Amino acid sequence: MSTKALTFHCHCRSAHFTLTVPTSSLPLRAHLCHCTLCRTTHGTTASYHAAVPEGIKPSFIAPSSWDSLTAYSPPNSGATLYFCSTCGCQVGGTNVHGIWDAVVSIVEGGNDDGEGGALWVIDEHIYTEKGSTGDGGIAELLPAIGKREVRIWNPEDRGTEFPDTPNAGAARKDDTLLAQCNCGGVSFTISRPRESFINSPANSKGWIHPSDKTKWLALLDVCDDCRLLTGAHVSTWLFVPIDHITPPLPESLSIGSMKRYDSTPGSVIRTFCGTCGATVLCFYGKRGGIVDVATGILRAPEGVMLREWAVWRTARLGFAEDGMKYDRAFTEALEEGAKEWGRRVHGGVVDFPGGPADD
Known part of the structure; x- marks a missing residue:
């Protein structure tokens, strides 16, 4: 054979x-x-x-x-x-x-x-x-x-359903977004953008989209590094200032069962749950106090596309050239599908002013 x-x-x-x-x-x-x-x-x-x-x-x-x-x-x-x-x-x-x-x-x-x-x-x-x-x-x-x-x-045996953890199925009284991995060893909340951040030099690169200042930017990323760190064709990130996360992240960025991995020593830090493996954070030193939160662990009541929390960049994928080399058919379809979804849901495609997430 x-x-x-x-x-x-x-x-x-x-x-x-x-x-x-x-x-x-x-x-x-x-x-x-x-x-x-x-x-x-x-x-x-x-x-x-x-x-x-x-x-x-x-x-x-x-x-x-x-x-x-x-x-x-x-x-x-x-x-x-x-x-x-x-x-x-x-x-x-x-x-x-x-x-x-x-x-x-x-x-x-x-x-x-x-x-x-x-x-x-x-x-x-x-x-x-x-x-x-x-x-x-x-x-x-x-x-x-x-x-x-x-x-x-969608089989009759629906398996593990959304949501499946305490507080994941209803809006939190304090209007925060729960982040929690499968085993629960990593758990924290994200707050809405504060006026003090929106009007500060920390937002000079445009981390808040002008279309809705109550939401954070989100990105579809097909870069090789993220693919080989998540085990998924596309990684999805929500960009949040570290000081909008509770409990506060220590200097190591690790809380609970998180483990740290320096994917680019000296400049890029990643964290994941050491028990269930969930990707949690990505931190680029040159972005200052901004951290990328993996959206797969976010428990928004409205669903995984975070429509009440995120403004998605649909005009282009992050590092599309990597995706094209790895799986061209998939990447081309996702790129076009993201634009169509943006038109259907938001009335048009969205780009990030200044492209802060590509730095």
Whole structure:
């Protein structure tokens, strides 16, 4: 039987392995899962998985091994997720049937089988209904890839629903936004923009969009670094001043079960939950007191697209050139879908004045 070895690795390469699959199984059928479990263990709006044939498991490339990973079994899920213990990237897991779910966002070389074809085809959204996402989530931005419609499947067994933690399903009395990972080891709140920030030099680059000064800027980011740190094709960030987060973040930026990883030593700090693996924060030193909060852990009552809290940049993706190299069809579809969503929901596409998030 003809086979092909697919190589996977995280950002720091502590998790580095191959999956050898029959060529007859290619392209793999991949799906975007929008359930609360996936969002709050990845820190993204969805996970990007493809089940490989039964019996196929990772073959590690030294010095990587199972010891490089942390396992997390979400309560009542029947699944076991694995993420890199060093950088936090979700790298795969076994589903309720014991079959390995590959993370197609961390395949070395991208979506190219070397013969003019694709290694995977994203053909399905699952758990998009309001009980899971609140508003359809990123599926609303990605109804099709190329000329192919992406199906939507919401099984009767609805799995882990949105919301699933205390205080996540109703507006908080103090009008703050809850951030909480799947295991609850990381939990904090975000406040609305204060006048003292809006009118301060700290906002000189335009971190508050003129269209609505009660909301924060949000971004769809397809850069390679974020992809290899979340295990998702697209990362989604809300930009917030550190002093608008409660409890206050210490100098290390780590609270609760967070672990720190310096993705660019001396300039970029990332944090993730050391128990469930959820990406939490990204901090660029040159942005001063602004921190990027992973939107997958945000529990807005209206849904995962945070319509009451965020002004999304829909005119362009963050670092689109990286996404085009990795999975062109997906990136092109998301870029166009974001513009259409912006027109439909907000009456037009939005850009950030001065492009602060690209610094």
